[in-house]
Amino acid sequence: MTMRAPDSDLPIVLEDVRYGVRDLIIIDGMSLMLTPGAPTVLIGPNGSGKTTLLRLMMGLIEPTSGRVTWGGRTHVPPARRAIVFQRPVMLRRSVAANIHYALAAAGIGRHQHAERARDLLEQAGLSALAERPARRLSGGEQQRLALARGLARDPQVLFLDEPTASLDPAATKAIEDVVRAVSARGIKVVMSTHDLGEARRLAGDIVFIHRGRVIESAPAAEFFAHPKTDDARRFVAGELLV
Numbered sequence: 121m122t123m124r125a126p127d128s129d130l131p132i133v134l135e136d137v138r139y140g141v142r143d144l145i146i147i148d149g150m151s152l153m154l155t156p157g158a159p160t161v162l163i164g165p166n167g168s169g170k171t172t173l174l175r176l177m178m179g180l181i182e183p184t185s186g187r188v189t190w191g192g193r194t195h196v197p198p199a200r201r202a203i204v205f206q207r208p209v210m211l212r213r214s215v216a217a218n219i220h221y222a223l224a225a226a227g228i229g230r231h232q233h234a235e236r237a238r239d240l241l242e243q244a245g246l247s248a249l250a251e252r253p254a255r256r257l258s259g260g261e262q263q264r265l266a267l268a269r270g271l272a273r274d275p276q277v278l279f280l281d282e283p284t285a286s287l288d289p290a291a292t293k294a295i296e297d298v299v300r301a302v303s304a305r306g307i308k309v310v311m312s313t314h315d316l317g318e319a320r321r322l323a324g325d326i327v328f329i330h331r332g333r334v335i336e337s338a339p340a341a342e343f344f345a346h347p348k349t350d351d352a353r354r355f356v357a358g359e360l361l362v
């Protein structure tokens with residue numbers, strides 16, 4: 121029998137990626153490498169290109185020029201990647217039904233659904249809410265359900281777009297706890313936030329973007345202690361970048 125290492129989606133490499141819509145340039149020549157390990161957190165002001173960058177790395181949109189590779193390959197279908205959007209859409213059914221739907225969509229065999237659903241609900245801290253209508257959950261609970269649905273396909277990389285935007289501290293902590301647990305299990309988390317506190321709490325690496333460009337990319341401790349650029353210094357100091 122021949123053994124072959126399973127293909128990996130990591131590293132994710134962007135080579136001089138540009139993305140534009142008509143004559144508007146949204147991503148203006150980004151080069152980046154994302155490797156396994158602690159979460160990579162994308163920070164930058166509103167409109168800087170975080171969501172667009174996540175969509176490019178997920179493979180939902182194609183660069184106008186430059187290229188994205190996953191484990192050295194182009195055009196890799198997202199079987200091992202999942203993305204949770206800022207305003208996730210829930211099926212008008214129970215929490216458990218939403219998870220079962222995600223398991224079926226991920227191609228998980230029916231005989232495994234009950235056990236996997238139990239496990240996912242547990243990971244997301246939703247076991248007690250399994251029979252609730254999903255659309256009646258609070259914002260934070262819906263985000264955790266969206267996370268659980270993303271985890272249904274057992275991804276190698278999980279992209280989260282501002283998962284705690286407009287949540288209160290308790291709901292934010294609950295999400296951050298799930299993110300830490302997911303990361304500790306070896307899933308590469310790539311998330312955006314405009315909350316610097318959250319970036320400090322979760323990030324292994326920081327990618328600071330502004331106006332569609334990567335201004336700095338560094339280990340989090342280094343970035344926060346010694347931002348190298350004026351823009352990053354001002355952003356870390358809480359000034360408004362426009």
Ligand SMILES: Nc1ncnc2c1ncn2[C@@H]1O[C@H](COP(=O)(O)OP(=O)(O)O)[C@@H](O)[C@H]1O
Binds near residue numbers: 141165170
């Ligand atoms: N499909 C699109 N068509 C036109 N403009 C877009 C499109 N997608 C994003 N933009 C614009 O590109 C900029 C970056 O957007 P986005 O990636 O959503 O930034 P962020 O997530 O950092 O707030 C914004 O000015 C936004 O309005």
Ligand SMILES: [Mg+2]
Binds near residue numbers: 170171172282
């Ligand atoms: Mg965004």
